[in-house]
Amino acid sequence: MSTAAEGVPGGIRVRISNLPKKRNIHRDLKSAFEGVSGIIKISPVNSGNKKTRDPVCKGLAYVDFKSLADANRDDDDYVYEELVKGIKALDSKNVLGDLLQLSASERLKQVEMLEAKLLARASLNEKSPKKKSEVKKKPDKKPNQKTDKNHPNLKLEKKPKQRLPGSAKKLKVKEKAKLADVFARYGTRGDTLQALSYDYSATTECLEEAWKVQYGGGIIQNPEFSNGIEGWTVFGQGKLEERITKDGNKFIAALNRTQPSDSLSQRVQLQKGKIYAFSAWIQISQGSEIISVKFRSPGGNYLHGGTVIAEQGCWSMLKGGIVAAFSGPVDLTFETKNTVDEIWVDNVSLQPFTKKQWKSQQEKTIAKVRKSKVKLHVTNKDNTSVAGAKITLKQIKSGFPTGCEINQKILNSKIYQDWFASRFSVTAFGNEMKWYFTEKTRGQEDYTIPDAMLQFCEQNNIDVRGHNIIWDDPRYQPTWINNETSPQELKDAAENRTKSVVLRYKGRLIHWDVVNENLHFSFYENKLGENASAEVYARTYELDQKPILFMNEYNTIELSQDENSIPAKYARKLKNTQSYYRERSGTNDILPMGIGVQSRFGTGQPNIAYMRAGMDYLASMKFPLWLTELFVDKGENQAEYLEDVLREGYSHPAVEGIVIWPTSPFSSECKMCLTDQNFNNTPNGDVVDKLIAEFSSSRPLEISANGQGISEVVLLHGDYEVTVRHLETNSNTKLKLKVTKNSANFVLVQLDAFVPHVSM
Template identity: 40%
Template sequence: QCLKTPPEPLYGGGLVVNPSLDDGVNGWAPFGSARLNHAESDDGNKYVVASERSQAFDSFSQEFDLDAEKLYSLSAWIRVSEGRMDGVDVSVNVKTNGGDFITAGWVVAREDCWAMLKGGFVVDKSGPAHIFFQSNVTGVDIWADSISLQHFTTEEWESHRSQTIDRARKRTVKFWAVDEYGRPVENATVSITQTRSGFPLGVAINNNLIGNAAYQDWFARRFKYTVFENEMKWYATESTRGTEDYSAADALLGFAKSHGIAVRGHNVFWDAKNYQPSWVPWISVPDLWTAVNRRLNSVVGRYKGQLIHWDVVNESMHYRFFELRLSRRFSSIFFSRARDLDSTALPFLNEFNTIEESGDGVASPSRYLQKIQELRQGGYNGPLGIGLQGHFRVLNLPYVRAALDTLGSTGLPVWITELDVGNGPNQAALLDQILRELHAHPAVKGIIMWSAWRPGGCYRMCLTDNNFRNLPTGDVVDRILGEFILREGAVYGKTNSDGVFEASLLHGDYEVGVSHPDGDYNSDSRQIKISPVQLEEEE
């Protein structure tokens, strides 16, 4: 949203002094060499202005005493005095007394309206710190209003997460037991067994799975969703110009089909020059047009109707190989063509650092929204998915939640497509935290982990050793599966005097049985599907 007048600050401003700038610039100070001004629009809205900026960090700031045990959510409404066609990147940052700088959020600001910046952060050490704003475009004044900083204890954060899971991932279901005359049956036994998860959680696989019974068994007992690590990529299927080899991808897809496992297609094109087949960067523009059309028709046509998603142009925010060589509308053109070829696979953008690295403004949530708008303006108006890779080094849960809020505002399905956590002594604990955070967010419709097994070590995070015994990270995944994805065993209960038994159940498919209190001679069973929208009974 870009508004004429900002709304009131979240949490009433929280810890911020003078969050709505109704009291002049009280509580605010210049940061760097900027000049600080108080301004008022024709409609009476008041705001702070940083002008005469010569360095990126020249702006305004407020000092806070931060607590390393708390999580901080931050928001502000931002505008600039003049802007470019694609907007001006403005970030909010934290400078600690120890000299550390933390980027807490981004917004693409405009000159004709107010845009919301939403972010968050944590600090390693308690103590004083300054919150300030920044833009590399020094020729513009930065305006801000309705600024908020709110802290949360770990208990408060986790409580909110649990409440969200109850709302977004579960339904309260009532079962009625009646006899042949429609009279309620008291004390009937109700058994409820989950047979399939309603939330997709999966792991990438690769060609090491082919012919490896131990790997196949470990995987198939846990997961119903996957993606192939490299086997569908162009450099894997056509390393020599004109000679295609889909044998590895075909074998992996055969395994998936035989076990009822859904597959994401990754990817049709990769927008980085260094990840093309070796012959692609050197051919002429007309030959490249021929090659990309042949590639699209080949891979999408071959797997038509067999995949749930396609990453059509991978990492097109960080890289622009095809846009620079062929057309700035390359993504729009090929999203449309991919959708025309296979209307059953949802086309996805797929990008890194949008949720995992707050300092990367190239792929900030605001820039991601702009990329979606660019696709639409370029002529693609079909269905679309938001792919967020999630290669985490450190965790900034408030930033993750704020980023998902921003992207979730589109109403488009969000998938975490390549989740992993860098190696280190706390890898398993961090994986546990981020899985819980991502699963709880209502915008997230599925999670795929980037942990395809290799005998010499995985990309960054393995779940098993070479004998397919769980590592601590694998134990985390099993625990999450049992808690939130597919509950093992049956839930039992008794109906009350009205013949009713009530249970809170995760979304998914269930086998429900009801036994009469006088014995099993009069029992019934049904298959039901519990969805976020409605309870459907299947014949």
């Protein structure tokens, strides 16, 4: 990376880091900056003193420019062209041909020099090349699940093989490895540069040793503290110390703190519109405290990037991010309200993504987790293959549940019913299943309206999420429950409510939001004890084993500064509920719980970097994850931001469904209506319709079997009706096909033999 440092006599100094740690780097730098105007002096930082023979570069250098204009010149296209030119040169007679005439050691020097030149050129300007493809740093190796106990449930991704120029085969093993490293950094072939891959890995566990730094630290200097506190400064008051774990791993401690924001800091440059993925490993010197990462602008404004609960004696992963609304410097800092404790930090990473790179990762993930390849083999009854058979695949239900909240007005509106049933496969009732609706007077239950709404959904093959059994917010209790209600009266009433509603709809719901918003509120815990929520979960499971039992909370992935519902607190609450159930049942059974994140975003640009990081963190617990009440408040660019949030949810590998929570078109104040009162689409409704079409196969797919009776096709997950016809023999058949992420990829189809259902 390069960072503007300070004024120098006659000009401006720029720092170049991440250079190769080798001898005679000054020659490589001189070659690298050949033709660059405005340079006064190039000064590599070497080990040893001036008299040291052949000093080794410490990985950085300073370049003094005549003026700020020279140092900051916009050179994107030039840098890109130089990178491409350098890669192409590796396969040209002028370079590789000459290399083969040199000794092995000289050839290696030439390859190292080329790498240094490419790296230095790339460091001149941190802006992304204005091209379709972008430079990729060598990806971090994921730890092997079989050998690294600190990475449970982390799958080892297959590393793509680097494609080298044909003439490079004559190089020796060490040279070829070096050449492969150049290609891994800058591209695999010609002018096609690799896209940057997002790292979804995260953990809710507190570990003895921190995981390897993500993205090599990204734009963070000295991210693993290998060079002590180099690149880091004290923010506010206090002191920084280099520490070493018992296994020899270096980290930094911030101590002698007097203010919450006193910690370590590093200044980084943000670029407007870029998305920054952040991660770090945090420990506290004693006890347990909430630690936040913040980015302070020169004007004193803070961008909140993420929060974690740090503990004594082990490392916790703080994963978050920001979307840059401006270009300029910010100070990355850490903060905790407890000023007595030391903050320990290791393996810090801040990786920028362009919007194009972010979208590319979404598309890559969608192709991987929402689609599967299916091979169909068409045969006659005697198992002989049928060449040229015509196959039609029609999706009758999407494999990704997309839904919307409904209210009781749907019972008397045919246009509302038709609009809803033609789009959505899942729903939750806005108020009609809640306790204050079904038992307005104590002891007088009335389920007439939710019964009718559930019947409508069942008739239209729409799944229903039960919302909700108990609400922990004191404002939303039945009117006959208040602060004067005794604990025993409340306990009896809650038991009657749970038993009544769960048994009434037993076996008919896919989910229950059991105790709603029990991170922000604690009405029942305050009255009945800390395990009040956990008891309702356990009791619900005793009454009905079919539905998944969800927590349902807001601001967990929407707003990092709301410390009531941060992902770490969410994970802790879920784990405590599981522990209570195991202790209560006397078994090691796991309660079938789900992670419900409401996704209710305010006005303005959503922080999708933090949204994704929060989902990563919670997904590591391996429970079903749903966006349960997705909403974007009214404001400028509302439809655009709604699309951003929907795409982010759909493209995340752990998300299993989305329920949108719009304002009712019959409401007096429409904050996020999808239609007007005549059910004509608003811009928000257009976005939803467009994405539903993308999330499903709306048109039948026509394909033909080859000469061996085989046809391969990539399908979105879901239920399909398959029709196979062979015109020459006038034979046909129909079958139902279910394609899922766990599907087998082979289907045998026999003509004139009706197969009622095939599950993939």
